[in-house]
Amino acid sequence: MKLLQILLTGFICILTSTSALGQQPGYVGEAQGGTIVGLVKDKASGEAIEFAAASVLRTDDSVLVGGTITDMDGKFRVSDLAPGDYILKVDFLGYMPQFMDFTISAANPFFRAGLIELEVEANLLDGVEITAERSYFQQSIDKKVYNIEKDIVASAGTASEALQNIPSITVDLDGNVSLRGNSNVRIFIDGKPSGLMGSSMVAILEQIPANTIESIEVVTNPSARYEAEGGGGIINIVLKKNKILGLNGVATVGGSTFPGYDGSLNLNYRGKKWNLFSTYSYDNRERDGFSTVYRKITYPLEDSISWYTSEGNSTQGGFNHNFRGGADYTINSKSTVGVYGFFGTGENRNEDYNSYLFLNNDSLINNANYRTGLANSESYSYNAGMNYRKTFSSVKHTLTADAFFSRGYGDGLTNFEERSYDGSGAEIAFPIFQHITTIDNQQDVNVQADYVQPFENGDQLEAGLRFTQEFRDNDLFSESFDETEGVFLNDDSISNRFRFDQKIVAAYLIWNSGFKKLGYQLGLRAEQTYMNSELVTTGEDFQNNYFRLFPSAHLSYKLSDASEIFTSYSRRINRPRMWFLNPFPDYSDPYTYRQGNPFLLPENENSFELGMNNSWEKHTLSSSVYYKYTTNEFSAYTVVDSNGYSRTSFENFASEEEYGFEFVVRNQFTKWWSATSSLNVNRTNLNGENIEQGLANALTNYNARMMMFFKITEQTSLQLTYSYWRPWVMAQGIPQPFTYLDAGIRSDFFNNKLSVNLTFSDIFDTRDFETTGEGLNFYQEFRRKRETRAAAIRLTYKFGSQDSRNKQRGNGNYDGGGGMEMF
Missing domain, CATH: 2.60.40.10 (Immunoglobulins)
Known part of the structure; x- marks a missing residue:
């Protein structure tokens, strides 16, 4: 802590002194x-x-x-x-x-x-209007940028569906995101933590229409400028912001065969001093799914075995209303200030029908249970923030400050009914009636300041301060009908209230320099974490306060104008979230439950990467090899008791080692045919010997994707996307790979004011999740399928002021403004 105070004090001295110098007017004599x-x-x-x-x-x-x-x-x-x-x-x-x-x-x-x-x-003087085309994929020294407007398939869905098409990013059936097979990834919206926009990352991504996204930036090895959380890297979703003077708008409406329908309206007014922007979107979807579980349990002492199988069918649906708006004001040519806000509300419903069979050593049914669950939930979230940017004598000499606050609330009610029968089909017990009510509250605060001081020789100093707070309050109340009393009684073993409060104070320094063709960046970040969790139900309190230093280094060497080598190192951390810590059981069904571990320690990760960028007249290649070593890796650990009940907890495994290579290739074969292809291969070795003797697993993951773009006519384009994915390694399981094919076609009408998108996702219905697993006394097969094959149509209409000079300059209609620059 004392070291952090020294760093903060030193940074404040640097900031005040350099800012004072930077504020001196640039007039002669001064x-x-x-x-x-x-x-x-x-x-x-x-x-x-x-x-x-x-x-x-x-x-x-x-x-x-x-x-x-x-x-x-x-x-x-x-x-x-x-x-x-x-x-x-x-x-x-x-x-x-x-x-x-x-x-x-x-x-x-x-x-x-x-x-x-x-x-x-000269090529614009022929009277023909030309709009400069940005490619789908762009590579810089520290990040890869994917322009979603070029992706016909992705732009017709949600942010979650857009991420599915990004090389090295995978999204599972539940909407969880991983980068290069690592699920510890941080997702930003316009450079800010996305958790501030909703109750969960999955919900946020489902709420953002893909047609409001300008680009997606992928940072695999972040520098000290970024928060140290997220060993998998950072994904930044940059939303559109209109640059054309006057009033402009974009209206969209769409529907799919899920069934589902959606619409959005974007309005923007830009004057000489003011820029006002707003977005409203609505989404209503329904999806079916099913799951199967086969589990074999052995009893060595009794020399017997039993089997457990389950089948489930579900229907999930709901709707969301989302509002986003803000204003930017140009104080003068050097200073701007902005305010922004978001409000979202929605309702969700879920119907589950499950059957459970228990078979004895002779494969005969002991008993069969049938369970129905009907769930309804409501939620809302909002955030508000402001930012300030000051530019001094040089465009790179800047001072920025940001602050925002967020709240989220959700409540839900699930009603269960379960009936049990013996092997002959006779009901053997009074039906179980259970009600579960959940109330979730969240609050987030983020305040930060960043300063950049360039020097005449090209060197550059960066410094920043940041404070974040993450507060979660989860209250679960369960009651079951007591046939003797004739009333519903509290389930003491399930009902609980758990609070999570985490504060992080951080400071960083970065030095950028170079010599001739060599450029380098050295950084150091300090973070003090105060974590407190409380199980209100029992009065137990858990604390974990710690200080960490996170160095980073990035080097680049320019071989030629078309070729560059880069290498980087960073130290990262993955902190356990509330979901991993709550020790009370969370039942997915009466025979399978999850239990958190309040004593989990954070993961510590060291990441190395070496890569090369090459470009030719019509082709580009980005290649890299990487290595990551993680200690205290926390992972799921499952045991099955003598009754066949499955309990999954979370433990700190000794270590995890990951290494692999990645290629991203862009080819412009002809004027009408281009492609972006990617291949990521990595090997993961997980060591859990500290938990269980012989507990270890290793798996080679493959993630390949090819996107083909065809320009059929001047106004019509076709896209085909093929993906192959093998999910990440698990301590007690081996996931199976799968492939899927998407397609889309887009046509523009009325001078590009109207666009029609027709998309087909998972054409052959092959996208599902299967895994096999085993522990000390069990073997298990699991399969889950969510409705993914669908056709969708979307109409987009642009209206308002048009600035032909902006089109000629190739700016496009939007400026994201939320990108993350490193050098």
């Missing part, structure tokens, strides 16, 4: 260096060009020493220039760049560039 000013306009129309880039490079080696962007009047100013000869470069997408030589000296520290007129590129 700034210590020279200054260049100018005005940028469109040569043809004479209109000022906002957001044009003005870069200052040294004449002798072309090193970038300063830069900024033009304000709404087209004006720019770059200050703090040392005496010397420079080149001014002014450019903007869709225009030809302009260059100007100038000199700063002690005698003449101020240079007026005057009016700089940009001309539209």
Whole structure:
């Protein structure tokens, strides 16, 4: 803790001193260096060009020493220039760049560039409107970016379905997300923790329409800038934000054969100072599913065996209303402030029908149970936040601050009825009637500040502070009908209330530098965690407070303009959530239950990666090898008692070792045919010898995906996506691989204002989850299938102001604004 106080104190001193220097005006007589000013306009129309880039490079080696962007009047100013000869470069997408030589000296520290007129590129002067095309996949030094608008199949569904099409990302039947086979992944929305938008990550992803997503960023080895939580990496979902001046909107409506239907409306108004945005979406779906379990139990002392089998059918449905809105205000060319908020509400229903058979040593039925469950739940969540961004003399010299607050609430009621029969079919007991009520409350707080200080030689210092709080309160009340008393009585062994409160104080420092073709980044993050959980029912209190340091290092070497090598290292942590800690039993059925472990320790992970990016005229290749070593890995551990009841708890296993390689390839075969393909192969070795002698497992996972894009006509495109997935390793189980095929076609009408998407998911109905497992006295086979084969249609209509200059420049209609930059 003392070390953390020293780090925080040092950071505050750095921040206040550098901020004070950065706030000094760049005028001659006040700034210590020279200054260049100018005005940028469109040569043809004479209109000022906002957001044009003005870069200052040294004449002798072309090193970038300063830069900024033009304000709404087209004006720019770059200050703090040392005496010397420079080149001014002014450019903007869709225009030809302009260059100007100038000199700063002690005698003449101020240079007026005057009016700089940009001309539209030659291929835009033919009277044909051209929109610059961004590829589906883009690679940078620290992350991979996938532009969802290019994915016909994904853009017709939800965020969860969009993630299914991203290379190296897998989404199981319950909506749980993993990256490279690791489920300890953090998901952000516009660079912020997504848990703030709902009661669970799965619910959040199901609530976000894919057509509101600009891009998805994948960071496999995050730097010290990001929170240390999430050994699997970070997935950032960047939502769209309109850049066109005036009032603009996008309306969508769709339906599927699940059955289901949905719609959304996006409105955006952008003026010179204000940008107002809002989104409303509605989703209503229903899905069927089934599951089967076969379990063989051995009794060595009695030299006998028994069998347990179950079959279940379910129907899940519900609807959600979601509202998102906010405003950005440009105080001046250097400062912006924004506010935003979200509100979501919904209802869900679930019907389960299950049968359970118990067979004796002679394979004869001892008894058969039939159980019906009807569940209904309601939930709402909201968040509110604000952000501030200050840019100083250089566009890279910034101070940002963010704060947001979130609340979520959900309640549900499930009614069970169960009847038991003997081998002859006669009812052997009074029916069981059970009511379970759950109330969930959550609250999250996040406050952070980040500062970036660039230097003239190209080096860069980054620093930041962050405070987060995560609070959960889960109250479960169960009662069963007592045939003797004739009333419902409390189930003392099931009813419980559990609270979870976790606070994290963090600070980080990052140094970016380089030499010629070599670039490097060194970072250190410190986090102090205060974790308290309370089993209110029994009055038990569990605490775990600890301090951790998380170093990171990233290096890159540019072999040529088309080839680059990079390597990275980071230390990460995975903290157990409330679901893993609550020691009270949670029954999925009367014979299978889960029980948390309040004494679980956090996982500690060291991650290494080495990769290479290559690009050719029509092809790109991103390849990497990686290695991860985790101690205190927590995993599920199952035992079956003498009555055949299955209990699953969570334990800290000794270690987990993972290594593998990954390829992502993009090919532009012809003007009308392109493809993005990926292959991820990794080997996982799990060691649980500390839990049970001989408990260990190893598995090689394969994850392959190929997306083919065909441009049939100027307005019509076709997409085919093939996926192969083998789920991640489990301590006591081996999952089976499966494949599936998706397809989609999109056509645009009325000058691209109307788009029609027709998609087909899991065409051959092959996407299900199967696994075999075994323990000390049991062998088990499990299969689960959720309705995944469906056809869907979606209509999208764009209306409002259109800015042809923006189209020509290739900006597209939206700017995500929520990306995460590293270098």
